[in-house]
Amino acid sequence: MSPTFLRLTGPTILILAAIIAAAIALMIGGGADPRFTNDPGALVRWGLPFAKLFVNLFGAVMAGALVLALFGLATGTKPFNIALDVASTGAAVLTVASGTVAFLTFLSSFNPEVSLGSEFGAQLGRFLLDTELGRAWLITTVLASAVTVLTFAVRGYGAVLITALLALISLVPMATQGHSGELANHDAAVMSLVLHVVSAAVWLGGLTLLAVVRPVVPQSALEDLLRRYSTLALVAFIIVAVSGYARALTALGRWEDLATPYGLILLAKIIALLATGILGALYRGRLIAKAGSGRGMFWVFVCIELAFLGIASGAAAALARTAAPSETAPLAKTTAAEILTEAPVPPNLTIERWFTAWSPDLLWVFVAAFGVFFYIAGVQRLRREQQRWPVRRTVYWISAMGLLFWTTSGPIAVYGTYLISMRLLSLVLLSLVIPLLLVSAAPLTLAIAAIRPREDETRGIREWVLKAADSPIARVTTGPVFAATLFAGSLWLVHYTDLLRWSLYDQLGYQWLLTHLLLTGCLLVAAFFRPNQSTPQLSRPWLLSTLIAVTLVSALFAINIITRSDLMVSEWFGAMGRTWGRTPLQDQAVGGAIALSIGGTLAALTVVVVIRWKHSNPHANTLVSQRKDIHA
Incomplete structure (x- = not known):
């Protein structure tokens, strides 16, 4: 097989699995069903969750590739330069996808009449500048565009470190807006989701980079790179698991809620993440030393792991559009303290x-x-x-x-x-x-x-x-x-x-x-x-x-x-x-x-x-x- 085909196999599996999982989860949870009397249309209802899916996937590719490059690759080498190219591609797609999410969110929230006139432009501008949701997506778009440029321009460790920090920061605003509705403990939900998104990005993006650079990494260095990634992945998996559990506690009030559409999608995501973690723990310890040839079962398992991560990403995109059980009956806020602190x-x-x-x-x-x-x-x-x-x-x-x-x-x-x-x-x-x-x-x-x-x-x-x-x-x-x-x-x-x-x-x-x-x-x-x-x-x-x-x-x-x-x-x-x-x-x-x-x-x-x-x-x-x- 050609090196180009090998590089594209893993990312292709990831994207296809994510799209299929998101479509199924949206149908189960009703995330793309009409919610309001002034329905913005099927294009907005289906386009918004899939645009968020691409935000999640390519934001992870951007951040994870930069982190693994800093921790596992040497500057001036071909794998390091490819890592920056991968990060740049991820940042470019993230820029377009986050801008699309901002636009579709505006249409979904206000259902204005789309036109090229000044009134529509003024409404969109007020949404982006005057609302918390609009500012969050605007910041993500601007930061992602900056990372796109920087990953083309920089090659040294110091400059790449600054770029990686900027990439990780760009994930935070969208994480703060990543849950639907109001939860009983807003601060806990925000913090758990920020940790969840950032750690998942390092995990998923690093694995994607491994699949892309493996044909060009010297066999003598491949084992070290895999061990370094495994260290990052283990820490990221722990954070993803604990923060996901904390997020689930804020969304589900009872065990019976697992039988709701939200609970079923959440279970699918949990199973996919656990399968990925268990799979990684079982095969990396035994097969890393045999991965130097670039062929065999090790890389088959890597593709399977990417497929599971794609399923988890698709489920996560659908969850953001699915009402959690704890949101169906919000507590009445009757005092100033409850309004301020929730x-x-x-x-x-x-x-x-x-x-x-x-x-x-x-x-x-x-x-x-x-x-x-x-x-x-x-x-x-x-x-x-x-x-x-x-x-x-x-x-x-x-x-x-x-x-x-x-x-x-x-x-x-x-x-x-x-x-x-x-x-x-x-x-x-x-x-x-x-x-x-x-x-x-x-x-x-x-x-x-x-x-x-x-x-x-x-x-x-x-x-x-x-x-x-x-x-x-x-x-x-x-x-x-x-x-x-x-x-x-x-x-x-x-x-x-x-x-x-x-x-x-x-x-x-x-x-x-x-x-x-x-x-x-x-x-x-x-x-x-x-x-x-x-x-x-x-x-x-x-x-x-x-x-x-x-x-x-x-x-x-x-x-x-x-x-x-x-x-x-x-x-x-x-x-x-x-x-x-x-x-x-x-x-x-x-x-x-x-x-x-x-x-x-x-x-x-x-x-x-x-x-x-x-x-x-x-x-x-x-x-x-x-x-x-x-x-x-």
């Missing part, structure tokens, strides 16, 4: 609720779980190689992951929506306490020691970490002045601009805030309080002055909150209608007192630094360094 106000925050109030945030559940797993795996590898790793660092890491999980999924997360004090307690933990534990655990040092270096020209986690640590961006961001300025400035910027409001109204804004606080805190701690630092950056007087300045600014921030006479985001926190606890303004003052602990902790750490100076080498003129071997 949930009733929780009961009084008693001591018992500190241990029983939970609202798992899937993103941070995965971060904590994978963080503990891979850290312990690294420690175990070092022990097998007769290398020592301090037990205290493992304790620091597990404590940090546990505290991160509790902060993002426990009572602080549950009540942070209603109490400013809980928001500010989260600020203290994420920006200072957890970073102190993380930096003390030295995870990057462990990664460099435990992960085996690659002998080819590709980049794995170890190579990416070393490259990032030696980059100009790292030298700037880990500098004491930059880290202190970013930390202190973020306290004021987040809480005295619309960023705090964004984090309350938008789930993506909330996730951004948590990530931002964690990163700025880690940069500050790594810049000032990391042990065993050697290379001079600033003299001791400048370091001490910077520390004192960031401490005073943090304390001033807290005092300003305590003494404020107006309520932050008053239309939110003032509208909760709580019948228990302090008034919102009193609670805000309590939150300011909690935030004051940031300044107190920094002051105590400054004293520790000064004491350390007194016991250090008198000829040393600094405590802060920029080490290439990374100790944070």
Whole structure:
């Protein structure tokens, strides 16, 4: 068989299986049936789900190809260039498909009279710019077009990394609009769907790229590429399975709902995904070493896996147009709190609720779980190689992951929506306490020691970490002045601009805030309080002055909150209608007192630094360094 035929076989099977599955599921679930009196017509009703299907498939091809290229292929080689071409093709089709979805969604929602006149154009423009649904598809279209251009223009690792991040980001807006109707727990549905879409894209897109590049990958490198993809696929499968289960919980209220059309389509999708995962686990371990010839049962199984993924993709496209059982009888929203948060106000925050109030945030559940797993795996590898790793660092890491999980999924997360004090307690933990534990655990040092270096020209986690640590961006961001300025400035910027409001109204804004606080805190701690630092950056007087300045600014921030006479985001926190606890303004003052602990902790750490100076080498003129071997 010709190389071109071999490259096209897998993608063809994927697309055909997806189209057939979507058509059958639409007929079963009635996703293409007329729903409104002003029906837009069969072309719109059938065209919209199939356009979304192509969005899902080619968005995955775009993102998955870029991720696997960065993790498994070497720049300048033919397979790497083919991967960029595949990603570019996926991005181009995604651009057209997402633009088509935007147009058909407009027709489906408003059923206007299509014309070339200015009135129709103005209506379409208002839909794209003034509605959340229209903006989401417009953003996806614009980002996909940017990725299409970039994949033609770039070839180096750094530029491709930026392009891959842009490709993954382009999947987020459509994921936030990927469920139909209103679900009982909107935030959980959005987060689970975002994780589901992104991880499925890496899984499906990477497998598609494997099928395309296998005729041109040297036999000596094929086994390594397959093992690297298998690692990505395993992580992606776990995330897809857990996030899919969480999504199903928000859509199905009872076991009996599995017998509904939505439930039947969902079951078909679950069975296809499970079959794919089990198939991959069974045959990769036995057949990867025999795949070098490019023929045989291994690649037959790859095509079967693509067929199952196509069935799952087709079912997913139909589910987006099928009403879930939990949407048939939405809860009436009678209070401002229920309108704003889509949930009733929780009961009084008693001591018992500190241990029983939970609202798992899937993103941070995965971060904590994978963080503990891979850290312990690294420690175990070092022990097998007769290398020592301090037990205290493992304790620091597990404590940090546990505290991160509790902060993002426990009572602080549950009540942070209603109490400013809980928001500010989260600020203290994420920006200072957890970073102190993380930096003390030295995870990057462990990664460099435990992960085996690659002998080819590709980049794995170890190579990416070393490259990032030696980059100009790292030298700037880990500098004491930059880290202190970013930390202190973020306290004021987040809480005295619309960023705090964004984090309350938008789930993506909330996730951004948590990530931002964690990163700025880690940069500050790594810049000032990391042990065993050697290379001079600033003299001791400048370091001490910077520390004192960031401490005073943090304390001033807290005092300003305590003494404020107006309520932050008053239309939110003032509208909760709580019948228990302090008034919102009193609670805000309590939150300011909690935030004051940031300044107190920094002051105590400054004293520790000064004491350390007194016991250090008198000829040393600094405590802060920029080490290439990374100790944070």
